[in-house]
Amino acid sequence: MALDAEEERAVVERVKCGDKAAFEVLLIASQNDVYALALKMLGNQDDALDVSQDAFLRAYTAIGKFRADARFSVWMYRITYNICLDRLRKTRRRSETSLESEEGEPELQIPDLSPLPEERAVSRETAKLVRAGLDSLPPKLRAALVMREVNELSYAEIAASTGAREGTVKSRISRARAALAEYLRSNGTFIDDNRHNGEEGGDSDA
């Protein structure tokens, strides 16, 4: 259930007046997007749930500071993004100091989610590889790409959510795509297109 800007503003005002039920309306409207961002950022369902809960609680306690001219959904992205970055920093610090991690701690879990019809066209292996490639990106590049591709935010909204300039956001997304392509080239198992075409159509020029 998506709220438009006007509805969102009205609901936020009700929350500011102490209406808890109104906050639930905001929660229902944005929980999937918040959770999706956290999931793509962290690559782990438990962490994503934890971060999402944290983000909503912080939003609830800080709703008085929320400016009415902003979108609540963008504000939620920003809170979630900051918590995710913080958590990734802590995780990285822990993994740098942990001997266990050097001895082969399992990588971030790749969520096994039910595919959409579009994804059915892509092999399961490829989808997993893309997700693993996403995990390999620096957090800020990953966040920008996820907000664009998963949350379908505009460049301006991503800029507002991440506190970066719009030009920076475009640059980050572009670099994220390039890095992801490089990752796929390095780690993917490729089928020779020419041979494949030849087998199918008998018109191989290889």
Next chain:
Amino acid sequence: MRENDIKNLDGLISASLRESVSAPQELRHNVMSAIADLDAQTSPQRRAIPRFVRYAPALACVAIVCFIGVTFLRNGGAKSAAPPQYGTSFDYTVSNGADSGGAVPEIGSAGGSATGSLNKDMLAAPPAAAPMPTPSPKPEENYSDTPMYAAAPADDSESPAASAETAAIAAEVIVATDELPDELRDMESVALDDGTYLFENVPHDTVEKLLKIGAVLSSGDLPEGTVSVLWTPGNSVSRR
């Protein structure tokens, strides 16, 4: 995976990432429960706080104001006004109290024995107030203090040198031109989905030239001291 998949990376990413993600049922339940707990905790707690603790900050403020007032009166105010009424807390004698003008206050009359001496200079110099620590927000709490759509917070991914370059070059100016500037013609670009073209790693002297001819630009961030240039084709000229 096929080579064509890489060529069609956007489609591949979209297909792989744009899966419908639904938040688990427990998210809503957990958040609302936590909020209910939060509200339930804060109200009774506030009521349960002893009155003394609740009003401690106010009492401390009053005490500070009183102390400053007394110090002021003892220092200079006493010259033109009636001598301050000392309370029982000053169990000292004033060694040169006669200099303060007016009548010598009766020190210690209500407080019992005098145990030390306090000269005028000591009275004149109030203890320096300890600087109040300024709480700095945690990184993850920045959201609450950062005005939305106001000045963007500093991007900590940029090196200091790169930030200086950004300040010099990226005055957030976009000047759209109908033709690709010569300086960028031979460079590789990425066509973005909003109609702009992104040029990465543009040499600084090229950027300087582009700035001079007013042909550009909004810059992106500067990985390792390089500049990204966004060029928007079109006849209109816009600045922001």
